[in-house]
Amino acid sequence: MTGKSSRFPEADLHCHTTSSDGLLTPRELVQAASKLGLKAVGITDHDTISGWNEAVAAGEELDVEILRGIELNTDWNGIEVHILGYEPSGESIPFQEKLRELREGRSNRIIKILGRLHDMNVKIAPEEIKAIAQGESIGRPHVAQVLVQRGYVETIKEAFDQYIGTGAPAYVPHLKLTPEEGINLIRTAGGVAVLAHPGINQLDHQILPWVKAGLQGIEVSHSDHTPEDEQHYRSLAKLYRLIMTGGSDFHGEECKPGVKLGGWGVSYEVTEEIRELAITSKR
Structure with a gap:
């Protein structure tokens, strides 16, 4: 900020x-x-x-x-x-x-991100993300929250920096207009x-x-x-x-x-x- x-x-x-x-x-x-x-x-x-x-x-x-x-x-x-x-x-x-198409793209992206994390021995199940995401639009911040909860990182910023931010090992681009x-x-x-x-x-x-x-x-x-x-x-x-x-x-x-x-x-x-x-x- x-x-x-x-x-x-x-x-x-x-x-x-x-x-x-x-x-x-x-x-x-x-x-x-x-x-x-x-x-x-x-x-x-x-x-x-x-x-x-x-x-x-x-x-x-x-x-x-x-x-x-x-x-x-x-x-x-x-x-x-x-x-x-x-x-x-x-x-x-x-x-x-x-909007429905974009949300489906978001969900598919999360599955790919979880796959990359799994390859890094960071094993998170889709159900854990769904438990965090209360709404219908799922995104990387939900993955970051689970990474914090599971103790892989201490902060959401650290989750993005180390794992899922642009250029990080588990980053996956998503469907965009x-x-x-x-x-x-x-x-x-x-x-x-x-x-x-x-x-x-x-x-x-x-x-x-x-x-x-x-x-x-x-x-x-x-x-x-x-x-x-x-x-x-x-x-x-x-x-x-x-x-x-x-x-x-x-x-x-x-x-x-x-x-x-x-x-x-x-x-x-x-x-x-x-x-x-x-x-x-x-x-």
């Missing part, structure tokens, strides 16, 4: 729950947001929208607005690029089918497509082509962004007339130490901006 927490965010629009690789259930996350005084949170689980209903119900009860979202892992020339989608229609059949495909998937479902944490990969030269492909926003405030990153991407957002979003990328302390819910984010007005743009997209 390299970023600096925003001072007074009203909305944390990048949060993960147990529906993918977060540690809090959708309801627990909304309860935590309510205690912090957040006005809105974005539920942006990987390749699944299964946490939406629980989060919305909790939000109505606790007076926290829920921005329904998704995070897609895409690939640009071997570099992982994450695309956030806000308020896509969960009723879109092509959207549902593609191109950024353009991810943007199109979100847009055709009536959602708002946003480039997540661009400071990580710094593919600034690709932002304009992605804008031409339908990108509508840039995540400016993020736990991995330095103050310089934030200032830089604010300038690019103004240049390309993009919505400036922000969020912590909260997963839970064990998964992402130091990344606190509500530590990064935006004003509530950004939530309204995104909703208005999504409504326009669906017309």
Whole structure:
């Protein structure tokens, strides 16, 4: 984590729950947001929208607005690029089918990772991963949690560094869309497509082509962004007339130490901006 927490965010629009690789259930996350005084949170689980209903119900009860979202892992020339989608229609059949395909790809990837770990005499059964993964979207963080529980490593970071991170012995690439495909998937479902944490990969030269492909926003405030990153991407957002979003990328302390819910984010007005743009997209 390299970023600096925003001072007074009203909305944390990048949060993960147990529906993918977060540690809090959708309801627990909304309860935590309510205690912090957040006005809105974005539920942006990987390749699944299964946490939406629980989060919305909790939000109505606790007076926290829920921005329904998704995070897609895409690939640009071997570099992982994450695309956030806000308020896509969960009723879109092509959207549902593609998410199902991506989740199946995730499950197949985990089996291959476990096979590589087995070859290294690190023997973990698929059932152990399923016991950890409460949602339908399984990922490497679940493998990392089991590696910690079994005593192979002490921390999740160590699990990625030694075993399953990019370039590590048990790393297996997974099925990915191109950024353009991810943007199109979100847009055709009536959602708002946003480039997540661009400071990580710094593919600034690709932002304009992605804008031409339908990108509508840039995540400016993020736990991995330095103050310089934030200032830089604010300038690019103004240049390309993009919505400036922000969020912590909260997963839970064990998964992402130091990344606190509500530590990064935006004003509530950004939530309204995104909703208005999504409504326009669906017309």
